[in-house]
Amino acid sequence: MGLIVQKFGGSSVADAERIHRAAARAMAARNSGHEVVVVVSAMGETTDDLIQLAKDVCEYGQCKIPPPKREMDQLLATGEQVTIALIAMAIHAQGNEAISFTGGQIGLVTDYAFSKARIQSINKQRIFDQLKAGKIVIVAGFQGVTPEGDFTTLGRGGSNATLVALGAVLGAEVCENYTDVDGIFTADPRIVKKARKIDRISYDEMLELSGLGASVLQTRAVEFAKKYNVKLHVRNSQNDRPGTWIEAETRNMEHIVVSGAALKKDLVAVTIKEVPDKPGVAARIFSEIATHNIVVDDIIQTVNDNGTAFISFTVEHGDVTDIRPVVDKLISDLGGKTQAIYRDDLCKVSVVGVGMRSHTGVAKRMFEALADSSINIENITTSEIKISCIIKKEDGHRALQLVHDAFELEKAR
Amino acid sequence: MGLIVQKFGGSSVADAERIHRAAARAMAARNSGHEVVVVVSAMGETTDDLIQLAKDVCEYGQCKIPPPKREMDQLLATGEQVTIALIAMAIHAQGNEAISFTGGQIGLVTDYAFSKARIQSINKQRIFDQLKAGKIVIVAGFQGVTPEGDFTTLGRGGSNATLVALGAVLGAEVCENYTDVDGIFTADPRIVKKARKIDRISYDEMLELSGLGASVLQTRAVEFAKKYNVKLHVRNSQNDRPGTWIEAETRNMEHIVVSGAALKKDLVAVTIKEVPDKPGVAARIFSEIATHNIVVDDIIQTVNDNGTAFISFTVEHGDVTDIRPVVDKLISDLGGKTQAIYRDDLCKVSVVGVGMRSHTGVAKRMFEALADSSINIENITTSEIKISCIIKKEDGHRALQLVHDAFELEKAR
Numbered sequence: 052m053g054l055i056v057q058k059f060g061g062s063s064v065a066d067a068e069r070i071h072r073a074a075a076r077a078m079a080a081r082n083s084g085h086e087v088v089v090v091v092s093a094m095g096e097t098t099d100d101l102i103q104l105a106k107d108v109c110e111y112g113q114c115k116i117p118p119p120k121r122e123m124d125q126l127l128a129t130g131e132q133v134t135i136a137l138i139a140m141a142i143h144a145q146g147n148e149a150i151s152f153t154g155g156q157i158g159l160v161t162d163y164a165f166s167k168a169r170i171q172s173i174n175k176q177r178i179f180d181q182l183k184a185g186k187i188v189i190v191a192g193f194q195g196v197t198p199e200g201d202f203t204t205l206g207r208g209g210s211n212a213t214l215v216a217l218g219a220v221l222g223a224e225v226c227e228n229y230t231d232v233d234g235i236f237t238a239d240p241r242i243v244k245k246a247r248k249i250d251r252i253s254y255d256e257m258l259e260l261s262g263l264g265a266s267v268l269q270t271r272a273v274e275f276a277k278k279y280n281v282k283l284h285v286r287n288s289q290n291d292r293p294g295t296w297i298e299a300e301t302r303n304m305e306h307i308v309v310s311g312a313a314l315k316k317d318l319v320a321v322t323i324k325e326v327p328d329k330p331g332v333a334a335r336i337f338s339e340i341a342t343h344n345i346v347v348d349d350i351i352q353t354v355n356d357n358g359t360a361f362i363s364f365t366v367e368h369g370d371v372t373d374i375r376p377v378v379d380k381l382i383s384d385l386g387g388k389t390q391a392i393y394r395d396d397l398c399k400v401s402v403v404g405v406g407m408r409s410h411t412g413v414a415k416r417m418f419e420a421l422a423d424s425s426i427n428i429e430n431i432t433t434s435e436i437k438i439s440c441i442i443k444k445e446d447g448h449r450a451l452q453l454v455h456d457a458f459e460l461e462k463a464r
Numbered sequence: 465m466g467l468i469v470q471k472f473g474g475s476s477v478a479d480a481e482r483i484h485r486a487a488a489r490a491m492a493a494r495n496s497g498h499e500v501v502v503v504v505s506a507m508g509e510t511t512d513d514l515i516q517l518a519k520d521v522c523e524y525g526q527c528k529i530p531p532p533k534r535e536m537d538q539l540l541a542t543g544e545q546v547t548i549a550l551i552a553m554a555i556h557a558q559g560n561e562a563i564s565f566t567g568g569q570i571g572l573v574t575d576y577a578f579s580k581a582r583i584q585s586i587n588k589q590r591i592f593d594q595l596k597a598g599k600i601v602i603v604a605g606f607q608g609v610t611p612e613g614d615f616t617t618l619g620r621g622g623s624n625a626t627l628v629a630l631g632a633v634l635g636a637e638v639c640e641n642y643t644d645v646d647g648i649f650t651a652d653p654r655i656v657k658k659a660r661k662i663d664r665i666s667y668d669e670m671l672e673l674s675g676l677g678a679s680v681l682q683t684r685a686v687e688f689a690k691k692y693n694v695k696l697h698v699r700n701s702q703n704d705r706p707g708t709w710i711e712a713e714t715r716n717m718e719h720i721v722v723s724g725a726a727l728k729k730d731l732v733a734v735t736i737k738e739v740p741d742k743p744g745v746a747a748r749i750f751s752e753i754a755t756h757n758i759v760v761d762d763i764i765q766t767v768n769d770n771g772t773a774f775i776s777f778t779v780e781h782g783d784v785t786d787i788r789p790v791v792d793k794l795i796s797d798l799g800g801k802t803q804a805i806y807r808d809d810l811c812k813v814s815v816v817g818v819g820m821r822s823h824t825g826v827a828k829r830m831f832e833a834l835a836d837s838s839i840n841i842e843n844i845t846t847s848e849i850k851i852s853c854i855i856k857k858e859d860g861h862r863a864l865q866l867v868h869d870a871f872e873l874e875k876a877r
Binding site: 066067068070071101104105107108109110111112113114116118119121122123125126128129132133135136137139140141143144145150151153155156199200201202 | 479480481483484514517518520521522523524525526527529531532534535536538539541542545546548549550552553554556557558563564566568569612613614615
């Protein structure tokens with residue numbers, strides 16, 4: 052039997068009882084003959100508590116500038132380190148053998164992008180040695196080190212990036228992602244009551260859904276899983292039911308026109324007006340933004356009569372503090388009448404499905420569903436397998452419900 | 465001006481306010497022209513909280529065996545890592561530059577004695593580079609790494625070991641140890657109300673006092689300071705008054721017959737009776753204990769008429785769990801009637817002073833003080849500069865008071 056990588060999110064390791072439940076799952080897999088590597092997040096609200104500690108210190112110092120990201124990562128990396136030690140102790144308490152590793156201890160080296168670093172390499176030898184010695188290996192998710200050994204964190208959902216990277220590097224049979232939900236749903240069940248758990252979904256669909264606001268899996272983790280063909284199984288840590296398998300596209304999947312719908316709420320639209328319409332200006336804007344590691348999507352550019360351009364894009368809400376000084380600097384460099392407008396009263400509702408490639412009328416059905424309920428579409432973007440509409444934030448929940456109904460996503464396929 | 469290493473204990477960094485106060489002290493030293501390295505402990509009760517977490521996990525698993533020490537160190541090392549990041553943020557918030565390092569990040573390599581590791585080397589280059597760049601360097605106390613990068617902790621008072629080791633390696637002008645007391649006292653002021661702060665004390669006296677229960681400084685830290693002639697200044701982080709200087713012995717010190725008195729309460733006496741009186745047995749017993757990294761003091765051996773020996777020694781209370789299986793194994797190996805008795809109703813009161821070397825009558829004065837108040841002395845041990853009496857635990861506080869009075873330690877010299 053092969054190697055399994057299991058990942059337990061923060062709510063699945065929030066206290067001694069849940070830590071033992073996670074440990075029991077790892078031991079069950081081990082005792083059924085698998086080699087087992089476990090990736091864990093920080094316990095419960097630990098990461099938020101650490102962020103609060105940093106805020107307290109900065110506020111006490113009446114500081115206007117954010118704390119250095121290197122120090123923030125130094126602080127946050129402790130969260131997962133606590134969990135790995137406790138999981139190893141729990142397994143030890145049950146008479147099995149385990150060993151815990153921080154990112155650095157398995158040579159999980161990243162780039163220097165503190166707070167959203169990317170994995171560059173993993174030294175698998177130390178893990179294989181311990182597996183061979185019969186141990187369950189526990190690895191801290193969400194973190195790595197720079198080549199100099201400074202702690203980095205992998206950004207939101209970074210533990211999933213660790214899960215998939217380990218799955219790929221170690222050649223895992225499956226990566227099990229244990230969360231507090233039953234799997235991936237046709238829409239967020241907190242908003243759409245009739246939302247249904249999806250049994251199987253392709254990497255591409257999951258990629259679109261993740262990028263569009265489905266919070267269970269981070270885009271990056273799915274990209275990596277697709278690239279290395281690592282099977283992901285998203286499951287509930289509180290029960291033994293099968294969850295959602297995320298895997299390579301199969302013929303059967305094409306019959307499903309729309310697999311799921313998503314709503315992205317934490318969105319800020321940045322519009323730069325009166326940009327000089329010269330070659331290279333857009334490249335300069337987005338390369339400058341990229342050097343600050345800010346993720347941008349939905350770029351739109353149109354050219355006005357007066358020879359100036361209008362460039363609009365969206366960023367995640369968390370990046371607003373970072374992007375403002377970058378854009379302000381760019382505007383002052385560009386000179387003239389160039390100005391930036393920030394809008395945070397928007398959201399994005401989307402439908403995703405590989406079947407769209409071979410079926411027509413999907414867009415029409417979506418636009419009609421929104422129009423029939425007087426929801427105004429501010430902007431539309433599409434890909435081969437998704438359609439997104441940017442609408443007013445206040446219409447978000449209603450729009451998601453309408454779209455879910457329009458495509459009858461609650462019905463099993 | 466030279467380099468200063470400052471160390472702040474847990475109570476001096478317990479909240480945002482105190483973290484800023486510690487940061488302010490570091491910045492004041494920096495701004496007066498010194499290069500500054502800061503060593504910090506875990507905040508307030510953090511280490512105890514982490515130990516409680518481990519206990520919760522082990523108790524939930526109804527486990528009888530203690531958690532693996534490697535995992536315990538993995539857990540505990542997070543405490544100091546949190547503090548270093550926060551101190552760096554506080555300094556940053558005040559507009560100065562700082563960078564934090566874990567033990568591993570400055571190559572503080574130790575042996576493999578998890579939970580009481582010894583420092584083997586420190587890579588000072590990274591610290592010097594950052595000092596040269598104008599930064600205040602913050603280092604996590606109490607921790608190091610094995611050559612493989614596994615976290616180790618340096619045992620009780622380990623942050624002081626880090627302080628002195630850095631002072632030695634970096635060639636510091638002085639190591640300032642900030643605590644919540646004004647310095648070293650002639651006796652524990654919580655027990656002896658008239659206890660007086662000592663202005664200057666020699667390494668040897670401090671060594672004896674530390675070994676005898678004065679809790680401010682760990683024996684190991686003082687040993688190291690003496691070896692590398694590092695000046696220590698124990699100060700109160702809450703005020704600017706000078707504290708106690710610990711330094712090489714001067715001629716003036718010889719005039720002081722007794723510098724201080726101490727009481728060691730957390731003591732367990734182990735007596736092994738009916739030990740076969742053959743060459744090598746004592747060596748075997750203590751080498752076996754040493755391999756378990758248990759510190760032993762006050763060894764007494766006497767030989768009985770029947771050709772068996774009686775070996776008695778004391779260990780710290782915290783080591784009892786570790787020593788019982790070691791001694792039990794030894795006894796069963798030795799066979800015969802050999803048996804062990806554990807006594808924890810004892811304590812040790814001591815007086816220390818370099819002047820004892822040239823003054824007589826110190827022992828007489830001490831024994832009389834105890835005898836006059838009907839305190840029975842179970843055992844006496846002496847060195848060139850100290851006299852210790854093992855007495856009943858219940859007499860401890862009274863004995864310390866009596867001895868302090870007998871030598872008039874409350875009077876300034």
